[in-house]
Amino acid sequence: MNFHLSKWLRIGRILFAGLAIAALSAQLRQSIEAGRSTVDFFSYFTIQSNMMAVIVLLWVAMKSGDRNKQLLRDIVRGAPVLYLGVTGIVFAVLLSGLPLVTVPFANTVLHKIMPVVLIVDWLLDPPHPGLSFRKALVWMVYPIAWLVYAMARGTITGWYPYPFLNPAKMGGYIHVLEVMLVILAGGVLLIGVIVRIGHFSRRYFHPGES
DSSP states (O other), rough: OOOOHHHHHHHHHHHHHHHHHHHHHHHHHHHHHTTTOOOHHTTTTHHHHHHHHHHHHHHHHHHOOOOOGGHHHHHHHHHHHHHHHHHHHHHHHITTTTTTOOHHHHHHHIIHHHHHHHHHHHHSOOOOOTTOHHHHHGGGGGHHHHHHHHHHHHHHHSSSSSSGGGGHTTSSSSHHHHHHHHHHHHHHHHHHHHHHHHHHHHHHHHHTTO
């Protein structure tokens, strides 16, 4: 990668990680001041995905490039790209019209800005050619585990992080299951898109790199 591009990417990763931390902190502070459960706060997919994005952005920014470990690095790096992609799409399709109890600044950063930032970062620093759709399917482990956790905890406590997971609001578990399957299927399709656009970027905008 071009030295100057690498330098600006490092700076950008640190700055946007800082922006996400500020948004997460603002949202957590509002939640605490309102007397809401901290466990509930950290149970949101949006919150967890943005926390992962912060960790990965800082990790990639601070770590020196090791070609021998680039594939593993990109498998790790691609996970929050997927998760924030899902976050942005689900927010736009299912949540944007609802009255949400959020800090406007945090809502914009966590649901709108960070998904775009991760995709742009992925295109500017495209993944290793060896990253295949099959290898990238490991990214689905976390969303599946999170859905199991959210539904199990919701059954016990009666609290669900999103209305579309609440059987009482969706007309039963069958309708919740239908939504979950659509989201998971969409996640798998999005993996294919993320892998393809990454390789497209490497082929056409970073020729000669391997």
